[in-house]
Amino acid sequence: MSTLQDAFSRFLSDRPDAFAASSEAAYKAHWQTLGEQDPLALAFAGGAIADRLAWVFAAAYQGAVRACFDGARDGAWIALCVSEDRTGEFPGVVLENDMLTGSKSWIAASDTVDQLIVSVGPSLHGGCHLLERNDPGVELVARPRKAFLGDLSQGAANLTSASASTPVDLARADRFGVAEPFFVVVAAMPYLAREGARLDEPVDDALAGIVRDLDGIAAAGFHSDVRALLDVQQRCAAIGKVLARRAEGTTDGPGADWAEDGRLLGMYGRGLRARAQSD
Template identity: 30%
Template structure:
């Protein structure tokens, strides 16, 4: 054997979620009407699928509608963001406040009250799965270090039990799309936690900013898996199923990339463009499927598939700008 070549077969990964999805016998899924019915299904999946991407795919395969694929992928994405999250908690990422989710919009405070304790005061809104959550990942302003620049916010993230004294969770009206997945307004009134429970790193750069990339990757993977099962159960064209598998393969690779890197952002943009084409192709299939309730849900939930498209376009533009800043050649235009 040549000294520079090794023909020893490479070990296969312990679990290939796409192959597993194709190997499973496609069957119809019993209706899941609310979070109370969805959570035991998701919890059982989480016990078998440790990797967040695999959990997203499994959640999509087990969903009877887009909403529960979304919910499972949201939980998986949070575990990709914060790997230490236990499987048995329904987590909610509490970022958005009255004016948005940019650093300047976040006015929730973590006040040092001594004895290694912090008091949290603030209000959040649009916290996904908030009404059914057991753990809140709260983003707020911590007291800055003495040597920190005055203009620099000091955002941090801290886990807070949803039943902690001073936490008030109020369900928001159902959204126009995927209304099964609830959102909440959350008030925190002098909620005390240990200062040692702050998650490491900058709250915005390490958690808030990359989460959109992680969330987009996992949610679209779950939706592709859900459509793949529906395609096989309903006898839709094999060519469509093959395109769904290709999208899953692209998203799986994106899930392994650094979510802060320009390469990841550009790869995800291309993968999501492919997903958008597949969502558009699904419309006529649902219209002719003979299942009026499922077709109506698809039409109702269509807004989910284009949600935050402007944010995604800006993310890709910024990725090209970052690459151009470190290279001599011009970046291609977004219209190319």
């Protein structure tokens, strides 16, 4: 069985260029050619073609959702839709007569997403249903892009009597909170190796150590050892900080997004620490 160490070794040997994707649609189109089915391999391969951190997150997110939920079509981008408006202006999603009505306030990659896993209410406890972007009663609305991960679109979903005919198995749903940081680290490995070479910063050995430990975590189940995950996440974030400092002043080409998006690699630390302390 091929491991992340195998994939990383091949990456370092070949040193392929990133795919120059100036738009979300362009990155997604190239991601769809990867042909990987396993979430772990898909996240790594998606990170290997990424020319910016927003695409690293996109690759990681697709792997994380697939690792925790069934139903994603091959080549489709899928989003987990749980968050709801807290002001009351846009009522949350309710289920009545096998129909879903209401709004979700945050949809990742809303411009290009194909499928939605929609929770009833603002948590997974009410159950989830799989919807297609073009299903009757489904409307996606773009939201203003933020500075952080600004290359990736964000939106909201308005549902009006959308059919709840495809319930989603939630047996692995509670793993998503650790899946996202795990897969971000996985997708970041080839990206950081390429950035290290570009910025003339020797990071390959440190990354190889992280990859080795990621294989160990994956073999046991990515959700099974939060302390080990926190350790690799912190090491990944530390390398990111070094590269971000080296990238200061660069404004063109890959890596120009370090100032805005570099915190992606470190932002999961607080949540992982809380989980580790509660275990």
